[in-house]
Amino acid sequence: MARWVLHVDMDQFLAAVEILRRPELAGLPVVVGGRGDPTERAVVSTASYEAREFGVRSGMPLKTAVRRCPDAVFLPVDFPVYEAASATVMETLRTYPGTVVEVLGWDEAFVGVAVDDPVEAAHGLQAAVLEATRLHCSVGVGDTLVRAKIATDFGKPRGVYVLTKDNWMEVMGDRPTTALWGVGKRIAQRLDDVDIRTVRELAHSSEEALIAAFGPNTGPYLRNLGRGLSRATVDDTPWVARAHGHETTYQQNLTATDEISAAVRALSDQVVADLRSEGRACMRVHLKVRFAPFFTFTRVRKLAEPTFDPAVIAQTALELLAKLDDDRPIRLLGVRGEMVPPEGGYER
DNA sequence: TCTGGGGTCCTAGGACCC
DNA sequence: TCTGGGGTCCTAGGACCC
Numbered sequence: 178m179a180r181w182v183l184h185v186d187m188d189q190f191l192a193a194v195e196i197l198r199r200p201e202l203a204g205l206p207v208v209v210g211g212r213g214d215p216t217e218r219a220v221v222s223t224a225s226y227e228a229r230e231f232g233v234r235s236g237m238p239l240k241t242a243v244r245r246c247p248d249a250v251f252l253p254v255d256f257p258v259y260e261a262a263s264a265t266v267m268e269t270l271r272t273y274p275g276t277v278v279e280v281l282g283w284d285e286a287f288v289g290v291a292v293d294d295p296v297e298a299a300h301g302l303q304a305a306v307l308e309a310t311r312l313h314c315s316v317g318v319g320d321t322l323v324r325a326k327i328a329t330d331f332g333k334p335r336g337v338y339v340l341t342k343d344n345w346m347e348v349m350g351d352r353p354t355t356a357l358w359g360v361g362k363r364i365a366q367r368l369d370d371v372d373i374r375t376v377r378e379l380a381h382s383s384e385e386a387l388i389a390a391f392g393p394n395t396g397p398y399l400r401n402l403g404r405g406l407s408r409a410t411v412d413d414t415p416w417v418a419r420a421h422g423h424e425t426t427y428q429q430n431l432t433a434t435d436e437i438s439a440a441v442r443a444l445s446d447q448v449v450a451d452l453r454s455e456g457r458a459c460m461r462v463h464l465k466v467r468f469a470p471f472f473t474f475t476r477v478r479k480l481a482e483p484t485f486d487p488a489v490i491a492q493t494a495l496e497l498l499a500k501l502d503d504d505r506p507i508r509l510l511g512v513r514g515e516m517v518p519p520e521g522g523y524e525r
Numbered sequence: 526t527c528t529g530g531g532g533t534c535c536t537a538g539g540a541c542c543c
Numbered sequence: 544t545c546t547g548g549g550g551t552c553c554t555a556g557g558a559c560c561c
């Protein structure tokens with residue numbers, strides 16, 4: 178028996194959950210995002226496959242989505258319902274015989290299994306999840322986490338796809354580096370600057386050149402990514418959060434100073450509520466500001482001593498904001514509290 | 526097209542210490 | 544007078560993911 182990594186990813190998760198409770202929506206273009214009002218500043222969280230046929234994608238402004246698909250049904254994001262569905266999915270994966278489960282997000286997880294036939298195991302997981310939740314998922318099978326993760330997209334929807342060292346280069350070699358999990362537009366551009374455009378070119382590139390361009394850590398990491406190499410063992414150590422933050426995009430930009438300080442204080446109060454629920458004090462304050470039209474800045478400051486006091490966090494955030502010395506209208510504010518690490522540090 | 530809200534991690538470089 | 548080499552801690556800033 179060999180060890181395999183399965184990547185389980187729910188199909189159109191939020192839309193699928195909504196369709197479960199409103200079966201009449203089945204087969205229709207459904208868009209879940211914001212408060213469900215496509216005239217507001219908000220983005221698409223999930224679009225059903227029918228909506229995707231009109232070019233609607235997650236991350237897209239609702240205003241754009243409604244233009245592309247005026248007949249779509251727009252629904253508000255309903256966190257508690259998705260959290261409950263997610264918990265059932267993860268519990269189903271954990272109770273499946275012989276699995277080790279590493280949760281990646283609401284709707285996806287790595288599942289480690291030791292079996293002769295990983296495809297059979299993948300089908301078994303799909304059936305178990307379907308039975309428990311009436312929701313469909315796709316499964317990527319790999320010999321590393323990266324390969325399993327990338328494989329899933331080739332299996333969507335409702336399928337299984339196997340990506341291992343045997344077919345990695347054949348499947349991925351000619352694709353652009355952005356096809357890799359962890360390579361976005363910026364890294365792709367920087368790779369392009371050193372004449373690396375495909376996964377194959379990245380895999381065959383010189384380590385020294387990548388270290389020179391990306392540093393001692395990221396350089397080798399990228400080269401390994403091109404080869405499909407990464408951690409191969411699923412780790413079910415419970416996740417310990419590093420920080421908690423809250424941010425808000427304002428329908429009307431903020432300009433008045435009292436408005437801004439009230440907003441910072443409200444966000445700080447929310448952050449402290451999260452920190453208190455974990456019993457871990459704030460040790461660094463992060464401020465994120467998006468000015469109009471679209472300039473984003475983040476600043477961090479370490480506190481003299483850890484605190485649960487929202488006034489201290491708000492005051493620190495306002496000092497960081499004052500330091501930016503930018504009086505453009507603010508469209509988004511975020512306050513994040515980085516927590517004191519647990520004794521012995523983080524395991525993962 | 527006009528960009529949410531939740532996160533994590535990395536690199537460079539300055540300040541400071543021995 | 545002019546300044547090595549090693550280390551730690553901190554902030555600025557960037558990038559990625561779901």
